[in-house]
Amino acid sequence: MSNAKVTSLEVAQRAGVSQSAVSRVFTPGASASQKTIDKVRKAAQELGYRPNVLARSLTTGKSRIIGLVVAYLENQFYPEVLERLSNALQRRGYHVLIFMASQTAENIDSVMQEILDYQVDGIILASVALSSDLAAACRMAQVPVILFNRGQDDGEVSAVTSANVLGGRKVADFLLAGGHDRIAHIAGWSGSSTGRDRARGFTEALASKGLAPLAIIDGKYTRAGAQTATHTLMQGPMPPDAIFVGNDHMAFAVMDTLMAHYPDAAHGISIVGYDDVPMAAWQAYNLTTLRQPVNRMVEKTVSTLMAQIEGGTIAPETIEIEGELIVRTSARIPKGWKK
Numbered sequence: 001m002s003n004a005k006v007t008s009l010e011v012a013q014r015a016g017v018s019q020s021a022v023s024r025v026f027t028p029g030a031s032a033s034q035k036t037i038d039k040v041r042k043a044a045q046e047l048g049y050r051p052n053v054l055a056r057s058l059t060t061g062k063s064r065i066i067g068l069v070v071a072y073l074e075n076q077f078y079p080e081v082l083e084r085l086s087n088a089l090q091r092r093g094y095h096v097l098i099f100m101a102s103q104t105a106e107n108i109d110s111v112m113q114e115i116l117d118y119q120v121d122g123i124i125l126a127s128v129a130l131s132s133d134l135a136a137a138c139r140m141a142q143v144p145v146i147l148f149n150r151g152q153d154d155g156e157v158s159a160v161t162s163a164n165v166l167g168g169r170k171v172a173d174f175l176l177a178g179g180h181d182r183i184a185h186i187a188g189w190s191g192s193s194t195g196r197d198r199a200r201g202f203t204e205a206l207a208s209k210g211l212a213p214l215a216i217i218d219g220k221y222t223r224a225g226a227q228t229a230t231h232t233l234m235q236g237p238m239p240p241d242a243i244f245v246g247n248d249h250m251a252f253a254v255m256d257t258l259m260a261h262y263p264d265a266a267h268g269i270s271i272v273g274y275d276d277v278p279m280a281a282w283q284a285y286n287l288t289t290l291r292q293p294v295n296r297m298v299e300k301t302v303s304t305l306m307a308q309i310e311g312g313t314i315a316p317e318t319i320e321i322e323g324e325l326i327v328r329t330s331a332r333i334p335k336g337w338k339k
Contacts, residue, residue, distance in 0.1 A: 014043035026051040067115035144308035151193035168201025177334035180242040188246030226250035242270040270331035
């Protein structure tokens with residue numbers, strides 16, 4: 001048996017079409033009639049032909065690969081985000097390389113350099129920040145970058161988030177309408193724009209009614225951080241009657257900790273999360289939460305990135321999309337409450 005690879009010319013001869021027609025069939029977004037596609041794919045299957053994507057990228061200057069960086073796969077929000085982003089990019093003919101990163105600057109720098117070595121056409125950072133130096137390196141390499149679910153104060157790169165300040169206000173208004181006056185906040189990581197913005201909207205809404213949070217504790221978006229924060233709140237001189245938790249991942253930990261260690265008090269404490277991951281609707285939690293509009297966030301992220309890839313230099317923009325408060329039974333429902 002010969003070890004020689006089948007060429008596109010051989011496929012073209014078997015299918016009775018030109019070599020350029022074979023190239024169009026295997027190039028995402030290129031135009032070819034269905035009759036030509038059927039003939040070429042049939043010939044390719046018979047001959048065992050596979051297109052050389054890497055070689056084509058050297059010719060076109062486009063790898064059709066998007067680097068996707070994520071830091072929190074233990075958070076139930078991000079597996080769903082990765083699936084939807086990957087599907088949306090694949091529908092546009094792009095492949096996805098997923099990279100894991102911690103929040104340390106050294107780790108992010110290393111990961112970003114590795115991504116650029118892959119000659120990617122674009123980069124999406126999910127809850128990962130980008131230094132000014134790396135933003136400049138990406139611009140020099142002409143690789144567009146967009147942040148998902150994370151903003152950046154310097155505005156050097158585009159970002160898509162939910163309206164986090166408004167979301168925090170909605171949660172505070174809901175808890176105040178329920179008659180709560182000892183409201184604590186287990187916040188997301190203070191080093192993240194999402195954690196800071198949700199906390200800001202929440203505290204501003206309380207302040208407008210002459211109140212302050214009972215306590216604000218940084219849960220660092222981790223289960224362990226949320227568990228420790230729950231113990232701190234419950235062992236304090238005045239336990240809360242409501243807790244706004246910076247995301248659902250931490251909210252589940254809060255609810256589990258209350259039921260395991262403070263069962264007599266657990267049912268009297270309202271819990272509200274942020275994200276609305278599928279687990280939030282499970283009967284064991286039935287969590288009231290601020291839903292992040294994931295589909296719209298993904299759609300806007302992909303369309304913005306594609307515009308930058310295909311259209312060249314485009315001014316960075318920050319896009320905020322409003323989310324809805326989803327009311328379930330983990331928190332007291334105010335009398336006559338309407339969305």
